[in-house]
Amino acid sequence: MSGNAIDEEALGKLSAVDWDDAAPRLLEFARRWAANLYGWRSGTTLPNGMGIEDVVKDAVSAFATGGRKFNPRFEVVIQLKGAIRSILWKIYRKKADELTSTESPAFFDMQVDEALDPAAKVAGDDFCRRFIERLAADDKIKRSPELLGIVEAYADGAESVEDVAEKTGFPVKRIYELRRNVREIAARVLESLNRKETVL
Amino acid sequence: MSKNYQKAAERLNQFLADTEGESRDEVTRELRAAGVHVEWFVADIKRIAGVRGGFSRVGRFANKTREEILKLLEECQAGFSSGLSEGGLAAREGGGLDQLSDEQLRSLLEKLEAERPSDSRD
Numbered sequence A: 001m002s003g004n005a006i007d008e009e010a011l012g013k014l015s016a017v018d019w020d021d022a023a024p025r026l027l028e029f030a031r032r033w034a035a036n037l038y039g040w041r042s043g044t045t046l047p048n049g050m051g052i053e054d055v056v057k058d059a060v061s062a063f064a065t066g067g068r069k070f071n072p073r074f075e076v077v078i079q080l081k082g083a084i085r086s087i088l089w090k091i092y093r094k095k096a097d098e099l100t101s102t103e104s105p106a107f108f109d110m111q112v113d114e115a116l117d118p119a120a121k122v123a124g125d126d127f128c129r130r131f132i133e134r135l136a137a138d139d140k141i142k143r144s145p146e147l148l149g150i151v152e153a154y155a156d157g158a159e160s161v162e163d164v165a166e167k168t169g170f171p172v173k174r175i176y177e178l179r180r181n182v183r184e185i186a187a188r189v190l191e192s193l194n195r196k197e198t199v200l
Numbered sequence B: 001m002s003k004n005y006q007k008a009a010e011r012l013n014q015f016l017a018d019t020e021g022e023s024r025d026e027v028t029r030e031l032r033a034a035g036v037h038v039e040w041f042v043a044d045i046k047r048i049a050g051v052r053g054g055f056s057r058v059g060r061f062a063n064k065t066r067e068e069i070l071k072l073l074e075e076c077q078a079g080f081s082s083g084l085s086e087g088g089l090a091a092r093e094g095g096g097l098d099q100l101s102d103e104q105l106r107s108l109l110e111k112l113e114a115e116r117p118s119d120s121r122d
Helices: A008-015 A020-037 A051-062 A076-096 A119-135 A139-143 A145-155 A163-169 A172-192 B005-015 B024-033 B038-050 B066-077 B086-093 B102-115
Strands: none
Touching: A008 A051, A008 B038, A020 A076, A020 A119, A020 A172, A020 B005, A020 B024, A020 B038, A051 A076, A051 B038, A119 A139, A119 A145, A119 A172, A119 B005, A139 A145, A139 A172, A145 A163, A145 A172, A145 B005, A163 A172, A172 B005, B024 B038, B066 B102
C-alpha cells in the first residue's frame, strides 16, 4: 500500500493554497454545514467525539497523505469542501445507523445520491422536495420577495449565486447579505422536518 | 415539470454554508466569537498541508537538495539498529540510490522516518 507515498502533485497543490484565508473559511463552512444539515451545535463535539476542527484537518490530511487524490478538473478548496461534507455525512450516517465504531471515518464514500439504493434515493428526493417546499412556504420567506426569490431560484435550478442574480435580478452583494437570514430559516425548517436520515 | 429537488437542496445548502462574499475578517470574527483559536487552527492546517505520511518532516524535505537528502538518508539508516546498507535501501525502491529521482529519494526518506524508532521513546 502506498498510503504514505509522497504525492508531489498534492503537496504542490496544497502548498499553493493561501491557508490564512482558506483555513478559516473551510472551518466556517464545516461549522455551517454541520449545523444546518445535522443540527450540530457550536461548542459541542460531533457524535463520534471529534471536534469540528478535526473534520477540516482530516479533510486536508486525506489529500496530503494521498488517501484522496485531487481531481485536476476542480479547484482544491472546492474538493476540500467536498471532503468535509463526506466526512460529516459519514459521521452522522454512522450515528443514524447506531454504529459504535471509533475508527476514523472512512473518507470520501460516495455522496448519498450515488450511494443509496433506489428506495432510499426516492426517500431522499422526497425529503429534499419537502424541504424546498416548506422553506418557500415559511412565513418569513413568503413575506420577503428577496428571500423567496433566492429560494425559488435554487428550486428552479440555479447552480450559483451568479445564476440566482440572473434569475432574480438581485445584485450578488445583496444575495450574500441575505444569506444569513435564509440560513437561519432553513436550519429551522430542516429541524422541523424531523428527518431520520440525513440526505445530503 | 420535474424539478431535481435533491440538487436544488444541495446547491442551496452549499450556498448557505459558503463564506464567499464575506471578508476574511468577518469569517475570522465569527469563528473567534464561537471560541475558535483561529491562529492555532490555521497553524495546524498549514502543518498538515505541508507534510505527509503521518505528519512527518516532509515539508522540510521538500526544500532539500539531492545531496542533503542523501545525507539525511545516511543518517536515517544509521538510526536503525539493523543498519540498512545503501544496497538495502536502494533495493526497497528497485534500484541504486544514484538512479533514484529526487522525488523517490524524498519518498524513501519519509518511509524511513516513519519506520525509525522515535528518539523520545528509545
